[in-house]
Structures are given as structure tokens and as C-alpha cells.
Amino acid sequence: MDTSSAATLYIDGHWSTADSGATFDVTDPSSGKVIGRAADAGAAETERAIAAAAEAFPHWRAQNAYTRATALVRVHELMLERAEELAQLMSLEQGKPLRAARSEVLYGADFLMWFAEEAKRVYGSTIPSPRSNQRLTILRQPVGVVAGITPWNYPVSMITRKVAPAVAAGCTILVKPAEQTPLCAQAVVEIFDEAELPPGVVNLITTSQPAEVGDALLRSRAVRKLTFTGSTEVGKMLAGRATATMKRVSLELGGHAPFIVFEDSDVEHAAKGAALVKFLNTGQACISPNRIYVQRSVIDRFVDVLTDRARRLRPGGGLDESATIGPLIDASALAKMERQVADATQKGARVMTGGERLRGDGLANGYFFAPTVLTEISPAMSIYQEETFGPIAPVIVFDTEDEVVAMANDTDYGLASYVYTNDLARAVRVSEALRFGIVGINDINPTAAAAPFGGTGESGLGREGGAQGIDEYLDVKLVGHVLA
Structure with missing residues (x-):
């Protein structure tokens, strides 16, 4: 990837710069040197990304589980092909030694394959009815547009841990990465782009103004689910504000x-x-x-x-x-x-x-x-x-x-x-x-990837990974049918 370019926004299948042309520097924490620039988006770009995800959702949810699984397998294969490139970028942008970065890329790829399989395990059920002429059926359906806010400490795997189950479930998603590591996020989303997922299924907003972008995500009624990994302080704020539009929330927060x-x-x-x-x-x-x-x-x-x-x-x-x-x-x-x-x-x-x-x-x-x-x-x-x-x-x-x-x-934590x-x-x-x-x-x-990850108390809500990970992106629907 070209780290000198500031076209780090990915909206409706297209790469672009910020409307204002504004950018922010990305630095190497081991030297303080500038290694690239990222588009500094705001509310307008975020709202367009939400609209793109909302428009793509009906088509994507209608795809069968095998189609969604095949798409994730394709992304998995491409990520493995680019594993060394991703690891090198992560080491430069986030600072972790190459050996650890290589391990993280493989861990991140695991979520793609795991949830490709879980897409085909979204089972419903039937309930015995007390009435002989009634049938009760439970369906599990995608929640809708998802906003995923990801951290800088694991800038590749925390993206796939959110995007893979969302896509597998039939949701569309907008990713807002940490301002310290936008280039890793760009590199991951480039792989989804190359895998030719339909426009609007996966979107990326980079910014040095997280409050402005977060405000747009929180006030949008089109965003039905918020998934966040980060500090407990910010997670509490997001969860509190998400109640205004009754968004589903999953939070992976601090630990002690x-x-x-x-x-x-x-x-x-x-x-x-x-x-x-x-x-x-x-x-x-x-x-x-x-x-x-x-x-x-x-x-x-x-x-x-x-x-x-x-x-x-x-x-x-x-x-x-x-x-x-x-x-x-x-x-x-x-x-x-x-x-x-x-x-x-x-x-x-x-x-x-x-x-x-x-x-x-x-x-x-x-x-x-x-x-x-x-x-x-x-x-x-x-x-x-x-x-x-x-x-x-x-x-x-x-x-x-x-x-x-x-x-x-x-302690109030429990991870x-x-x-x-x-x-x-x-x-x-x-x-x-x-x-x-x-x-x-x-x-x-x-x-x-096969195990549920999450905590209790102030360490968060919900689980990522495992069979439980896809549940966070699914609503449960009861269908009652009276026979003629």
C-alpha cells in the first residue's frame, strides 16, 4: 500500500480523501518520524458511509450463508498472502516487534475463517405450542448497520474480530480505527476491497476527530449496533449515549x-x-x-x-x-x-x-x-x-x-x-x-478465534470470537403461525 497517500476513506466501494482535503500525520512510536498521512474525516463523510452501509444492507442480508462464507474465505486467503506486508506495516505504525506483529496477522486471519464457518451455523428453532393449530418458530436475523470502533494496540486483529462476524451474520459495517493506526486499518480494508465484497458492505472512516465521528455514529438511527474496544471511560460514555437510539452495544474494555x-x-x-x-x-x-x-x-x-x-x-x-x-x-x-x-x-x-x-x-x-x-x-x-x-x-x-x-x-474490572x-x-x-x-x-x-473473549463488570459487555461472537450481530425473531 502507498502510505504517502491520504485516500484512506473507503465509502461505498470507493477510496477517497476527506471532503476538506484535511489530513493528519501517522508516526512511528519508536522514532517519532512521520511515516504517512491519513484522511481526516468528519461528520459529513461519516454520514455518507452510514448511508452506503444502510443501502447495501438489504442486498447483503439476502445473500445466503454460503455466499457470505465464501466471501470471508476469499478475504482470509488474501490476508495470508499479504501477511508479511501487514506485519511490517504494523511494526512500523504501532511499534510491536515483527515476530509479535506476524503472530497478530495470523490471529486476525483466524477470525475470518472461523466466522466464515459460523455463517453456516446460524440456526433457528421451533417451539412446541400449547395450541394444536399454532406453530412457533424462532429466526435469527442480522441486526443491520454496525459501527465498529477499534483500538491501536491490536490494529489488525481487532478489525477482523468485528468485521468478520458482522459480515458473516449479514450485517454491513463502518469501521472507525484509532487515530494512531489508520494505515493498518486501510491495509485490512484494501483486502476486503480486493476480495470484491459488494460496495457498502465494509466502509472505513479515518479521523483525528473521534468525537465528531462518534457523534455522527451515535445519533444515527440507521446504525443499529455499536461494537467498541478501548478504555472503560470511553466505553461507558458510548454505551450511555447509544441508549438514545436503542442501539445494540458490545464493549471490550479495560482489564486489571x-x-x-x-x-x-x-x-x-x-x-x-x-x-x-x-x-x-x-x-x-x-x-x-x-x-x-x-x-x-x-x-x-x-x-x-x-x-x-x-x-x-x-x-x-x-x-x-x-x-x-x-x-x-x-x-x-x-x-x-x-x-x-x-x-x-x-x-x-x-x-x-x-x-x-x-x-x-x-x-x-x-x-x-x-x-x-x-x-x-x-x-x-x-x-x-x-x-x-x-x-x-x-x-x-x-x-x-x-x-x-x-x-x-x-476490583471493578473482570476481564x-x-x-x-x-x-x-x-x-x-x-x-x-x-x-x-x-x-x-x-x-x-x-x-x-474459536473461544469467546470478554469480561464482566467494567471490563465490558458481550463476547467476541467463539460461537457466541456472531450472536452479538443477530436479532431473535419469534414467528407465530396459526393454521387454517
Whole structure:
């Protein structure tokens, strides 16, 4: 793709620039360099995209499930052909190391194939009627035009995780990506374009004015469904405003994941797992562990291994094949890391490694923060209470199972959680007691396109992926038929 072009709007099957000609710069977070430009759309372009999706909807919903499935399979094949190109762009635009970017592209492609199959599994049912001359039938039908608002931290897979089920269900969709990563969104939608989906089925609006575009989406009565991945604060606002037009809403929001290590576990294995998932995407993942609880008898051994793994990470730009951890996304993310470490150390935390911005070895112009391990954490510290979304691992000691379950559940969030133990009974007890949508038992990656992803409480509403993922895009209709 041509990243120098600002024709990043895709409306009714056509690429275009913003009506005003306005653009915004897209930068590499590892260097601060401008790598491209994107069209800076507003309400007018958004309304046209909504109209295009609304016009395309009757035709698309009328296509049979096999036609929709075939279209998604075609997109899947093209995405795999362009996997390396997408990964390179993602590393440049978002900053994650190439190895992680390549994994994300494959994960994103998985949703296309999974929902191609799920399109053919949208079953209805019949209900026995209390009246002999009546028949009751349940149909599941597409909800209509969908607005999908996607984040910057997983700029490819979070698009396919929303577009694939919408298209499979028979909906049409408008995608509004994060302003930090519009080029990845453009590259993904180019694949849908090349796969020759009918005009208006998939549309793309890029903008640096998310409030203006969001206002247009929220006030439109043609938009019947809003799906959002991002912060809890913004998600709450969107959900509240969506009630004015009674839109269906699904939200994948923040996390404050506990990572619990019991003394009967393989402690070294647990520490290595904690390092992998904590520093995944530089800690910028909603499933990243935010509170690492370790039983007192094994805490020293655990901290030694975790600290060693953190020190081994090599920071660098995404396209640096030797880099194992990338930059944060922007200056505000970097400032949050500095604030949380300062607050923790002022209140008694001990820095085992890291704890500062990285400026040497060509990193000075990027948003790099050293992989950090903190111990002697207390509930009075902001890092204990807030989602970090960065490469800081706070380690907290506990003594008993009941104590750690209570501490883990002491949060308004409820997305992911992790438990390391070799005691089967304990694994069952704790996984059932944790109030989180996802629990990994000796498993740092309990996710897949085939599995439902989502949380409880302030971590969101609904599920993405799995058999449940397509339900978010379907209405249930009851048909009662009286026989003559």
C-alpha cells in the first residue's frame, strides 16, 4: 500500500480523501518520524458511509450463508498472502516487534475463517405450542448497520474480530480505527476491497476527530449496533449515549488482571509465563497481568526469575528483528509509566529492575520505558488500583488461598485472570471463585478465534470470537403461525 497517500476513506466501494482535503500525520512510536498521512474525516463523510452501509444492507442480508462464507474465505486467503506486508506495516505504525506483529496477522486471519464457518451455523428453532393449530418458530436475523470502533494496540486483529462476524451474520459495517493506526486499518480494508465484497458492505472512516465521528455514529438511527474496544471511560460514555437510539452495544474494555502463583506450582515456569504475558506488546494488552500475586514461601525465587527475564528483553523499533520489546504508543502512555513508578516508590515500593524511560542506543526519540519489576506493593499505590497498560510488573505477596481470591476480586474490572498451581482441586476452586470472564490455569494465552473473549463488570459487555461472537450481530425473531 502507498502510505504517502491520504485516500484512506473507503465509502461505498470507493477510496477517497476527506471532503476538506484535511489530513493528519501517522508516526512511528519508536522514532517519532512521520511515516504517512491519513484522511481526516468528519461528520459529513461519516454520514455518507452510514448511508452506503444502510443501502447495501438489504442486498447483503439476502445473500445466503454460503455466499457470505465464501466471501470471508476469499478475504482470509488474501490476508495470508499479504501477511508479511501487514506485519511490517504494523511494526512500523504501532511499534510491536515483527515476530509479535506476524503472530497478530495470523490471529486476525483466524477470525475470518472461523466466522466464515459460523455463517453456516446460524440456526433457528421451533417451539412446541400449547395450541394444536399454532406453530412457533424462532429466526435469527442480522441486526443491520454496525459501527465498529477499534483500538491501536491490536490494529489488525481487532478489525477482523468485528468485521468478520458482522459480515458473516449479514450485517454491513463502518469501521472507525484509532487515530494512531489508520494505515493498518486501510491495509485490512484494501483486502476486503480486493476480495470484491459488494460496495457498502465494509466502509472505513479515518479521523483525528473521534468525537465528531462518534457523534455522527451515535445519533444515527440507521446504525443499529455499536461494537467498541478501548478504555472503560470511553466505553461507558458510548454505551450511555447509544441508549438514545436503542442501539445494540458490545464493549471490550479495560482489564486489571490478577496473576496468582501458588507455592505448589512450577515457580520458574510461572515466572517465565508472567514475563511473557506482562511484557507482551510492551504491556499494552487488556489481558496483561496488572497485579502479580505470589505466595510468600516462593516469592524470592519468583522475583529472581521474573527480574532476570525482564532484564534480558531488548528494546528497539518494530522493524528491528533483534528487538524483543517495542515502544509505548505515545507520550501520554510514557508519562503514565513514570507517574505510576514515582507514586509506588514514594509509598515504599522497591524497583528490582527498570523504572525509567530509556534514552540510549538510538531510543531517545521514541517512547521507550524500561521493562520494570516492582516489589513491596501495597493497595495505597496507584499501580495497585489502576490499569497500567505498560511494561511494569508489580509483585504482591500473599499467604492463603482465600486471601488471594479476595484480593484478586477486589476490583471493578473482570476481564482476564491467571492461576499457576499443580493442585487440581485448587485449580477448580479458584477458577470458579474468580469473577473474571477469562481464567488461564497454567496458561498465559487462553484465547483463540474459536473461544469467546470478554469480561464482566467494567471490563465490558458481550463476547467476541467463539460461537457466541456472531450472536452479538443477530436479532431473535419469534414467528407465530396459526393454521387454517
